[in-house]
Amino acid sequence: MTLPEKITVIGAGLLGASLGEGLLRRGLVREVVGYGRSRANLEVALRRGCLTEIADDLVAAVRDVSLVVVCTPVGKIVELVHQCVATGSRGTVFTDVGSTKEEIVAALRDLPKGNVFVGGHPIAGKEVTGAAAADGDLFVGRPVVLTPTETTPQEALAVVRALWEGVESEVVCLSAEEHDAILAKTSHLPHLLSCALSAVTPPSLDALAGTGFASMTRLARGSEEIWRDILIQNRQHVLSALELLTGKLQELRQTLSDGDVAGLEAFLHLAKKNRDALGN
Amino acid sequence: MTLPEKITVIGAGLLGASLGEGLLRRGLVREVVGYGRSRANLEVALRRGCLTEIADDLVAAVRDVSLVVVCTPVGKIVELVHQCVATGSRGTVFTDVGSTKEEIVAALRDLPKGNVFVGGHPIAGKEVTGAAAADGDLFVGRPVVLTPTETTPQEALAVVRALWEGVESEVVCLSAEEHDAILAKTSHLPHLLSCALSAVTPPSLDALAGTGFASMTRLARGSEEIWRDILIQNRQHVLSALELLTGKLQELRQTLSDGDVAGLEAFLHLAKKNRDALGN
Numbered sequence: 367m368t369l370p371e372k373i374t375v376i377g378a379g380l381l382g383a384s385l386g387e388g389l390l391r392r393g394l395v396r397e398v399v400g401y402g403r404s405r406a407n408l409e410v411a412l413r414r415g416c417l418t419e420i421a422d423d424l425v426a427a428v429r430d431v432s433l434v435v436v437c438t439p440v441g442k443i444v445e446l447v448h449q450c451v452a453t454g455s456r457g458t459v460f461t462d463v464g465s466t467k468e469e470i471v472a473a474l475r476d477l478p479k480g481n482v483f484v485g486g487h488p489i490a491g492k493e494v495t496g497a498a499a500a501d502g503d504l505f506v507g508r509p510v511v512l513t514p515t516e517t518t519p520q521e522a523l524a525v526v527r528a529l530w531e532g533v534e535s536e537v538v539c540l541s542a543e544e545h546d547a548i549l550a551k552t553s554h555l556p557h558l559l560s561c562a563l564s565a566v567t568p569p570s571l572d573a574l575a576g577t578g579f580a581s582m583t584r585l586a587r588g589s590e591e592i593w594r595d596i597l598i599q600n601r602q603h604v605l606s607a608l609e610l611l612t613g614k615l616q617e618l619r620q621t622l623s624d625g626d627v628a629g630l631e632a633f634l635h636l637a638k639k640n641r642d643a644l645g646n
Numbered sequence: 647m648t649l650p651e652k653i654t655v656i657g658a659g660l661l662g663a664s665l666g667e668g669l670l671r672r673g674l675v676r677e678v679v680g681y682g683r684s685r686a687n688l689e690v691a692l693r694r695g696c697l698t699e700i701a702d703d704l705v706a707a708v709r710d711v712s713l714v715v716v717c718t719p720v721g722k723i724v725e726l727v728h729q730c731v732a733t734g735s736r737g738t739v740f741t742d743v744g745s746t747k748e749e750i751v752a753a754l755r756d757l758p759k760g761n762v763f764v765g766g767h768p769i770a771g772k773e774v775t776g777a778a779a780a781d782g783d784l785f786v787g788r789p790v791v792l793t794p795t796e797t798t799p800q801e802a803l804a805v806v807r808a809l810w811e812g813v814e815s816e817v818v819c820l821s822a823e824e825h826d827a828i829l830a831k832t833s834h835l836p837h838l839l840s841c842a843l844s845a846v847t848p849p850s851l852d853a854l855a856g857t858g859f860a861s862m863t864r865l866a867r868g869s870e871e872i873w874r875d876i877l878i879q880n881r882q883h884v885l886s887a888l889e890l891l892t893g894k895l896q897e898l899r900q901t902l903s904d905g906d907v908a909g910l911e912a913f914l915h916l917a918k919k920n921r922d923a924l925g926n
Contacts, residue, residue: 489856509854538853551847552855556862559839561917562894567831569923573818574789575832576769578865580924582836585858586917594910601902608899614842615892622881622888630874637841637866643849644860 367524369532372397373433375417376424376446378408380492381463382437383416383500388533390415391502401427402438411497425453433459433525435486440464441595444473451481461486461526465549465592466599467513467542475515482522485513485542487549488535495589502533510535513542550603555611557593558604560585647804649812652677653713655697656704656726658688660772661743662717663696663780668813670695671782681707682718691777705733713739713805715766720744721875724753731761739802741766741809745829745872746879747793747822755795762802765793765822767829768815775869782813790815793822830883835891837873838884840865 373389375382378400386398400408400417401424411417421427428434428450436443447460457480464470467485474483490508492499510530514523527537540548564586567579597604621629653669655662658680666678680688680697681704691697701707708714708730716723727740737760744750747765754763770788772779790810794803807817820828844866847859877884901909 489854491856491858511854548851548854552851552859556843556859558898559843560858560862561914562891562898563836563839564917564921565913566890566894567920569920571828571832572924574769574791574828575924576771578771578840579832579836580926581861581864582840583917583921583924584861586914586921588918590911590914590918593914594907597902597910598905598907601905605899605902608895608902610846611842612892612895612899614846615888615895618838618842619885619888619892622877622885625878625881627874627878630877631870633845634841634866634870634873637844637863638868638870640847640849641844641863641866644852644855644863646860 367521367528369395369525369528370432371395372399372431373435373529374399374401374421374427374431376427376434376436377402377438378411378417378497379437380495380497380499380504381488381490382435383411383414383497384502384504385435385437385463385533386411386416387414387500387502388505389529390418392532394532399427399431407497411500414497414500416497416500424449428453428455428458431458433529434461435529436460436462436464439589439592439595440466440470440599441591443470447474447477447483451477451479455479455481457481459484459522459525461529463488465553465596467511467545469599471513471515471542475517482519484518484522484526485545486526486530487511487545488530490535493584493587505530506534508535510537511545512537512539513545514539515542546600547603547606550600550607554596554600554604555607557585557588558597558608559611561593647801647808649675649805649808650712651675652679652711653715654679654681654701654707654711656707656714656716657682657718658691658697658777659717660775660777660779660784661768661770662715663691663694663777664782664784665715665717665743665813666691666696667694667780667782668785669809670698672812674812679707679711687777691780694777694780696777696780704729708733708735708738711738713809714741715809716740716742716744719869719872719875720746720750720879721871723750727754727757727763731757731759735759735761737761739764739805741806743768745833745876747791747825749879751793751795751822755797762799764798764802764806765825766806766810767791767825768810770815773864773867785810786814788815790817791825792817792819793825794819795822826880827883827886830880830887834876834880834884835887837865837868838877838888839891
């Protein structure tokens, strides 16, 4: 499966711009049209070689394009795809890079006029945002989850797979529900915890905060908009993950109240064993 | 206040070896005697210029020395100082680098034969341990908390202050209780949370873990022995800090259950504002 010569990226932030750069630099597509709400950011993306063209509106962005990658905050994806379809797209494959999948995939399951949505989520990123931080190798060796349904045409899945394999990602297919349940644990809960720790620690204590505190709260610096949307969309799975964690904290409270050294050692040992298995 | 020509470091791990290197390199002391349980580690410290001599036993380590810095896990500090005193130390100033202070300072408050203990805690560190990672600039610009009591002689406090100001730290004096209450929030709770997150996340999910998960669980790789001792010794303050955090998580559970977007935005905003105030 080869990619079309021209694709469109809606939202040229870190992920969208990095994808554009990765595809163009490898000669996998000839044109990447960009569309987004920040003109300044699109111009950065164009200058850095992440895009070949900026579209002035959504109609121009998706005209004569057979593959559109939506790289906006998750709360905007469904609406944007519907708007694209309304402009007259036919037989276009839409995909996304959103961190939540169930709600989006369900809402875009039956598109009219031969348009198809295939959910996608590259597990890659940096702490910085925007096209200025774009990196055409951002996805190399990183997993990308695709969430086809039983009605997804094989050709649509194949073209989205080719997109990510082209930038050297490792594609994994899961159901949208499996994806959201796992990511609640490996990404959304960690983010929530980082924010909770930051929220309960007033800056008056910062003078005595070390590198451990800084690293445990760093995720709290992320975009409020992006994380609001993720946490709202995936709240059922996030609540389940939070339940597990608060159960563990409840156990620990008992362990510490009892001065239970053996219990504490077992806890620290399990935590270290799990983390050592992950590597650096 | 000038430092004595010869000092002793008990436990030449990252902190002890870095202190020795920092003092020797700056010409602030002429001799640093090292004593510890790992001969191999002491030899690394000697080779790297963190020590000038290895003592074979505690008697040799503290003979004719007026300043001893105990850099062991917090669970060993009280016993070691008592052992030093039992070897015949007279008028020696003992200090430490332990992350907890109340229990240690209380236990070493009234030493016989003119010996004095002044509690100390440099808020500095790295993820790596041992003399091989020693860095004579580890403490530059970092806060060091000293916890004198109303019976601490001024000269003893002055020599410990000179020790840390010599390696370019910023000395802060607090009561042991103030120290422990603050560090429970800025260090011990973050460590506990990192471990709890790691403990509830089986390695089978690692394939879909990104950099955020890795950074949120990295502290769990720390020494089980060091952290067991810290969490046990400071458990009352850690329990209070944990109470605050679980209260916030309880609020968040409600916010998510209700799909309360405004509440979630306010939470993410406070978390980001607090963390942005800390800087990188």
